[in-house]
Amino acid sequence: MNYFRRLWLDRQLKRALARNKCRLDSGIRGLRNDLQLTLEYGVKLHQVKINARTLRIGAYTDIVSGTELQDVSHIGRYCSIARNVTLGQNRKSHPLNWLSTHSALAAQRHGHCGAPLTTEPTRQTVIGHDVWIGMDALILEGVTIGTGAVIGARSLVTRDVPPYAVVTGSPARVQRYRFEPAVIEGLLASQWWNLPPEHLARLPLEDPEKLLEALQGVVVPDRDPGSVTVCNKPFSVTHRHADPAEAAAQTTARSPARADRPGLVSLLTAATARK
Numbered sequence: 001m002n003y004f005r006r007l008w009l010d011r012q013l014k015r016a017l018a019r020n021k022c023r024l025d026s027g028i029r030g031l032r033n034d035l036q037l038t039l040e041y042g043v044k045l046h047q048v049k050i051n052a053r054t055l056r057i058g059a060y061t062d063i064v065s066g067t068e069l070q071d072v073s074h075i076g077r078y079c080s081i082a083r084n085v086t087l088g089q090n091r092k093s094h095p096l097n098w099l100s101t102h103s104a105l106a107a108q109r110h111g112h113c114g115a116p117l118t119t120e121p122t123r124q125t126v127i128g129h130d131v132w133i134g135m136d137a138l139i140l141e142g143v144t145i146g147t148g149a150v151i152g153a154r155s156l157v158t159r160d161v162p163p164y165a166v167v168t169g170s171p172a173r174v175q176r177y178r179f180e181p182a183v184i185e186g187l188l189a190s191q192w193w194n195l196p197p198e199h200l201a202r203l204p205l206e207d208p209e210k211l212l213e214a215l216q217g218v219v220v221p222d223r224d225p226g227s228v229t230v231c232n233k234p235f236s237v238t239h240r241h242a243d244p245a246e247a248a249a250q251t252t253a254r255s256p257a258r259a260d261r262p263g264l265v266s267l268l269t270a271a272t273a274r275k
């Protein structure tokens with residue numbers, strides 16, 4: 001791509017993302033040609049390479065440099081992904097049952113007589129909310145990582161990971177769970193990740209049992225935090241506005257002088273009680 005065109009596109013992209021407090025440091029060069037990328041409010045992507053086709057990343061998720069997003073379709077809210085992680089690595093990109101696994105040889109044979117290169121369609125990897133993935137982890141295609149899970153550094157994840165499990169090793173195995181089953185059930189039912197950070201910070205985050213008491217069985221409604229969808233080649237940007245209550249919380253967060261405004265109570269009044 002022409003240098004000046006790339007510069008122009010990078011500027012358009014940066015401006016569009018900034019409206020939703022998002023960033024993508026790798027710019028247009030980090031995006032696959034036919035990509036459709038949706039970022040909710042506050043997503044931070046450092047030097048990240050995106051080879052996914054359609055990907056949605058939830059609000060406030062932070063992905064550090066060196067990470068590659070391959071066959072992954074959803075990443076939840078409040079995820080922390082360390083450096084050099086690969087998500088959705090294709091399991092069988094080379095033919096296992098041909099004479100040779102060499103990709104160029106297979107491609108030539110395909111060109112010669114149309115022999116199919118792969119027989120199995122790739123399955124998308126899905127990452128839940130509040131997942132912490134340690135550095136150099138490799139997560140294969142088609143794996144679902146449950147909300148609240150922790151993936152240890154350098155783990156190779158080949159199978160689904162249950163919510164709030166800590167997995168380590170190669171292949172990764174469940175080492176323990178972060179909380180007791182009743183707490184995990186309560187946290188999942190509460191859908192706390194639908195709250196903006198400034199409201200969460202007023203809850204006892206350091207004690208999930210107390211936090212559940214504070215929420216009093218309320219299921220936090222999923223208010224749209226706003227998002228931006230970027231398509232590459234042809235380049236386009238579409239904005240989706242935040243739900244008014246969510247937008248008010250975002251404004252409060254930006255201006256500390258108004259920090260005593262709305263609050264958790266007003267946010268939760270419209271919530272659906274579980275009981």
Ligand SMILES: CC(C)(COP(=O)(O)OP(=O)(O)OC[C@H]1O[C@@H](n2cnc3c(N)ncnc32)[C@H](O)[C@@H]1OP(=O)(O)O)[C@@H](O)C(=O)NCCC(=O)NCCS
Nearest residue numbers: 081082133134135150151152153154155166168169175176
């Ligand atoms: C998994 C992790 C969160 C620790 O979880 P934990 O439950 O507190 O684990 P512990 O430290 O108590 O270790 C428990 C066991 O798991 C092993 N273990 C811990 N992390 C491991 C890893 N990444 N791979 C393999 N084994 C690991 C320990 O050696 C220990 O084994 P032992 O019982 O045989 O002695 C941490 O080790 C880790 O990998 N963090 C990611 C760090 C990172 O990448 N940070 C990047 C900046 S965001």
